[in-house]
Amino acid sequence: MDFMVFQYPMITVQACLDGILLGILFALIAYGMALQWGVMNIINIAQGDLVILGGYIAYFMYLYGIHPAWGVIVAPVIMYFLGVIIYKLVINKVVDRDLFISILATFGISILFMQLMNFAFGADVVLANSDYGTTMLFNNNVVLPNSKLFSAFISILFAICLVIYMKKSKLGRAIRATAQNARAAKILGVDTEKVYAATFGINAALCGVAGALISITFTIHPYMGLPYTIRSFMIVIVAGLGNLPGVAMSGMGLGVFEEFADYILGTEFRIGSVFLLLVLILVYRRFKLSRKREYLK
Amino acid sequence: MSKNNLILYSGILIFGLAAPFLFPAFKVQLSILCVLIVLATTWNIQGGEMGYNSFGNILFYGLGMYLCASVQVGMFFPLAEWTESGGEKTFVHTPAQFFQGMAVGLIVAAIVPTIIAGLIGYSILGLRGHYFAICTLGLGVAAGEISGGIEIIGAGQGFTTPPFPDVGSLEARGEFFYFLSFFTLILTFIAVRSIYSTRFKLILNAIRDNEDKAEAMGIETMKYKIIGWMISAFFCGLAGGIMGGLVGYIDSTDVAFDGREMGVFMVLMAILGGKGTLWGPIIGATIFHIFKEGFWTFFLGWQYVALGVLIVVIVIYFPEGIMGWLREKYPERFGEVVDEKDRKAQVELK
Numbered sequence: 001m002d003f004m005v006f007q008y009p010m011i012t013v014q015a016c017l018d019g020i021l022l023g024i025l026f027a028l029i030a031y032g033m034a035l036q037w038g039v040m041n042i043i044n045i046a047q048g049d050l051v052i053l054g055g056y057i058a059y060f061m062y063l064y065g066i067h068p069a070w071g072v073i074v075a076p077v078i079m080y081f082l083g084v085i086i087y088k089l090v091i092n093k094v095v096d097r098d099l100f101i102s103i104l105a106t107f108g109i110s111i112l113f114m115q116l117m118n119f120a121f122g123a124d125v126v127l128a129n130s131d132y133g134t135t136m137l138f139n140n141n142v143v144l145p146n147s148k149l150f151s152a153f154i155s156i157l158f159a160i161c162l163v164i165y166m167k168k169s170k171l172g173r174a175i176r177a178t179a180q181n182a183r184a185a186k187i188l189g190v191d192t193e194k195v196y197a198a199t200f201g202i203n204a205a206l207c208g209v210a211g212a213l214i215s216i217t218f219t220i221h222p223y224m225g226l227p228y229t230i231r232s233f234m235i236v237i238v239a240g241l242g243n244l245p246g247v248a249m250s251g252m253g254l255g256v257f258e259e260f261a262d263y264i265l266g267t268e269f270r271i272g273s274v275f276l277l278l279v280l281i282l283v284y285r286r287f288k289l290s291r292k293r294e295y296l297k
Numbered sequence: 298m299s300k301n302n303l304i305l306y307s308g309i310l311i312f313g314l315a316a317p318f319l320f321p322a323f324k325v326q327l328s329i330l331c332v333l334i335v336l337a338t339t340w341n342i343q344g345g346e347m348g349y350n351s352f353g354n355i356l357f358y359g360l361g362m363y364l365c366a367s368v369q370v371g372m373f374f375p376l377a378e379w380t381e382s383g384g385e386k387t388f389v390h391t392p393a394q395f396f397q398g399m400a401v402g403l404i405v406a407a408i409v410p411t412i413i414a415g416l417i418g419y420s421i422l423g424l425r426g427h428y429f430a431i432c433t434l435g436l437g438v439a440a441g442e443i444s445g446g447i448e449i450i451g452a453g454q455g456f457t458t459p460p461f462p463d464v465g466s467l468e469a470r471g472e473f474f475y476f477l478s479f480f481t482l483i484l485t486f487i488a489v490r491s492i493y494s495t496r497f498k499l500i501l502n503a504i505r506d507n508e509d510k511a512e513a514m515g516i517e518t519m520k521y522k523i524i525g526w527m528i529s530a531f532f533c534g535l536a537g538g539i540m541g542g543l544v545g546y547i548d549s550t551d552v553a554f555d556g557r558e559m560g561v562f563m564v565l566m567a568i569l570g571g572k573g574t575l576w577g578p579i580i581g582a583t584i585f586h587i588f589k590e591g592f593w594t595f596f597l598g599w600q601y602v603a604l605g606v607l608i609v610v611i612v613i614y615f616p617e618g619i620m621g622w623l624r625e626k627y628p629e630r631f632g633e634v635v636d637e638k639d640r641k642a643q644v645e646l647k
Contacts, residue, residue: 043427093613099427100350104568105612107561112605119598226438226557233431272442278435279421286423 010141015259021148023255025210025217027248028155029228030235031162032206038241039179039199040095042102046086047232048225049113050204054079054211055220056121059128062215068128071212072154076205083204087197095196110225117222128215151213158209162202163244175199179242227271234278237285310483317475324471328543330586331478332536335485336559337566337578339532342489343525344564345572346498348505349422353433355560356440357414357530359553361406361537363450366458366547368405369398380451392462399542406538407531414530418523425508434556441554456547474543481539485532486579492528493575501525505573561608562589569611571620580619 033047044050057078058071090109094102135144166172177185178195186192214220235254239246254274261273317324336358343349370379374388390398417436424432450456461470492498500521503511512518537553547553554560562585570581592603615622623630 043431090609090613097616100430101612101616103427103430104561104564105609108605108608108612110605111557111561111601111608115599115601115605119602230431230435230438237428266446268446269443272439272446275435275439275442279432279439282424282428282432282435283420286420286428290423 011263014142015263016256017142017144018148019256019259020252021144021152021255022258023252024152024155024248025213025251026228026231026235026254027251028159028206029210030232030239030247030251031159031244032203032210033229033232034236034239034241034247035175035206036199036203037236039175040091040196041099042091042095043099043106043233044203045103045106045229046110046113046225047203047207048228048230049110049117050079050083050207050225051211051214051228052220052222052225053082053113053117054208055128055215056117056211057208058212058215059121059126059220062128068130068212068216069150071128071215072209075208075212077208079208079211080201080205083201084197086204087200091200092193092196110229114222114225121222123222125219125221126215127219130216145217147217151217154213155210158206159244159248162206171195171198227274230275230278234274234281238281313479313483317472321468321471324468324475325543326586326590328471328475328478329540330583331475331482332540332543333562333566333586334579334582335478335482335532335536336563337570337582338485338489339529339536340563341567341572341574341578342492342501342529343522345567345574345577346493346501346505347522347525348508349522349526350430350564351433351526351529352430352556352560352564353421353436354529354533354563355437355554355556356433357410357533358537358540358559359437359440359444359549359555360410360413361534362541362547362553363444363456364409364534365399365402365406365538366456366541367450368402369395369459369542372398372401377449380449380456390459390462392464395459395462398459403535403538407535410530410534410537411527414527415523418526419519422519422522422526434560437554437556437560441550441556444554445549451547451549455549455552458541458545458547460545474539478536478539478543481532481535488528488532490575497521497524502573565608565611568616568618571618571622571624574618574620574624577618577620584619 029047029051033044036042036044054071054075057075058068061071061074062068086109090105091102094105130147130150135146135149136142137144166176174185174190174195175198177188177190178192178199182192185195211220231254235247235250238250238253254277257277258270258274262270265273316327320327336354340351340354344351367376369390370376370388373390373394379388421429421432421436444450461473500511500516500518503514503516504518504522508518541547541553544552566582566585567578568581569585570579571577588607589600589604593600596603617625
């Protein structure tokens with residue numbers, strides 16, 4: 001236990017800013033999760049692995065001398081098609097089945113991806129260096145890498161674009177209609193199969209963007225996927241489906257929580273504290289709901 | 298029918314007792330198989346019969362593993378110094394100490410997870426469906442991450458369990474662990490079988506089929522859910538303790554709280570054999586273990602790829618498992634009364 005974070009206000013400011021910038025990235029991944037959960041009613045355990053895969057796309061561009069920031073454009077395109085392929089091969093068979101089946105099937109995909117990435121890229125922790133430099137604030141007491149600012153900016157940009165797309169475009173309308181009532185949408189001539197494929201593709205593309213940004217800002221590793229899945233799941237259940245400001249807020253909250261957990265408990269307990277927080281949130285939710293149920297009785 | 302059963306059971310018993318002498322090279326594999334069957338069968342109590350699909354039984358398995366080894370060491374030597382010295386043995390158990398420690402360790406490894414399951418059961422088992430699944434997944438991973446940061450049980454560098462003492466014969470270690478796991482398997486089987494012949498199983502099934510209705514019928518569902526989970530935890534802890542001694546080395550995320558492997562294996566074995574049947578998990582575990590070992594041996598490196606594909610294929614194409622498939626094919630064997638006319642009508646429809 002180390003409480004230095006409370007004794008020096010600048011460290012607190014640093015942790016908060018880091019956490020918020022990190023949380024914006026989490027919120028982007030969680031938005032994809034909320035989208036597919038709301039539309040297709042599946043929980044994708046492979047979400048985090050899609051993120052890591054997007055990160056490796058940016059890393060590879062970096063290896064071949066292209067600036068990794070272009071990965072933000074290339075990764076979603078590749079990931080969109082990959083998402084559609086995964087949908088056609090696996091997900092379309094679990095869409096209208098029990099949720100546990102979808103969890104287990106995507107767990108299988110997750111293990112598969114993890115190992116394939118391990119083969120393809122090796123088990124090293126890698127980072128695509130963007131050479132963006134750093135910004136100093138408050139008399140050089142708070143250090144913010146520009147790459148973090150860049151990634152937060154791009155995340156917000158993508159999120160806004162997607163919201164506008166969902167509101168205005170024909171496909172966006174079809175997706176929202178399917179989310180409300182798949183059967184009615186089908187009767188009214190929406191090709192739900194196509195909508196599902198597009199939804200999963202968009203989710204994978206969002207993961208790709210987030211992954212590319214993570215590879216620039218932080219580090220990536222083939223086995224690091226599951227924590228991202230759990231984080232996005234947690235953000236979605238705290239915010240609720242289809243509540244975009246809620247997703248953004250709880251994403252940032254989670255980011256700040258993690259930074260503080262990192263400072264206070266030590267880095268080795270960081271992931272553990274995320275998973276423990278998930279359990280606590282679910283248990284809290286259960287007691288809240290059960291009180292409501294008793295009230296209804 | 299019961300005469301057939303008697304022959305079957307005595308056949309399996311004789312095979313089980315003779316197996317380590319018939320296949321001396323496979324003793325360790327057979328012991329692991331016994332442990333896997335115990336895990337799959339007990340997962341099935343709350344996963345298959347109760348409908349609460351947990352990824353978190355690995356929590357009890359890992360706890361049992363750490364507890365058994367810690368007790369075995371801690372009874373005679375200072376635990377901190379033991380883990381400090383790592384693989385180098387500064388302390389040596391005498392045979393009497395080893396077996397005494399193992400016995401006490403296994404008892405602790407079974408009891409403590411049961412108590413923990415009872416304590417957290419009220420909060421966790423109130424969750425339904427996928428929330429329960431994800432919550433237990435989180436529990437398992439969190440336990441792994443946290444135990445990887447605790448110094449006294451070896452933190453990230455692992456914990457070496459006491460080596461088997463020298464009791465004369467080289468084969469003794471394998472035989473000891475084989476018979477330990479085989480008798481645990483028999484104990485589990487008898488316990489599960491007797492549970493399944495009582496009203497308790499019907500209550501669990503009622504919870505699975507419609508929990509609200511079961512509650513409306515006057516069943517205290519929470520009580521039975523917790524008991525079901527505690528039974529699972531008891532055997533998971535026991536299996537973990539044995540596995541720890543068998544493997545000889547405990548790592549927080551790769552051996553003990555290995556949600557990615559063992560935690561999924563339990564679920565997969567039960568689903569492969571058929572959820573909610575007595576024999577399903579046993580058959581599933583056997584087939585899975587043979588497949589797994591074959592693959593691990595001949596296609597080293599590709600095993601996780603194969604595992605991922607296997608999970609997807611089993612879940613999508615065989616969600617009912619082998620027993621479910623047999624049940625559909627030969628319903629009479631399972632005690633279901635089939636109307637001949639009805640069956641003919643169905644065939645005509647096809």
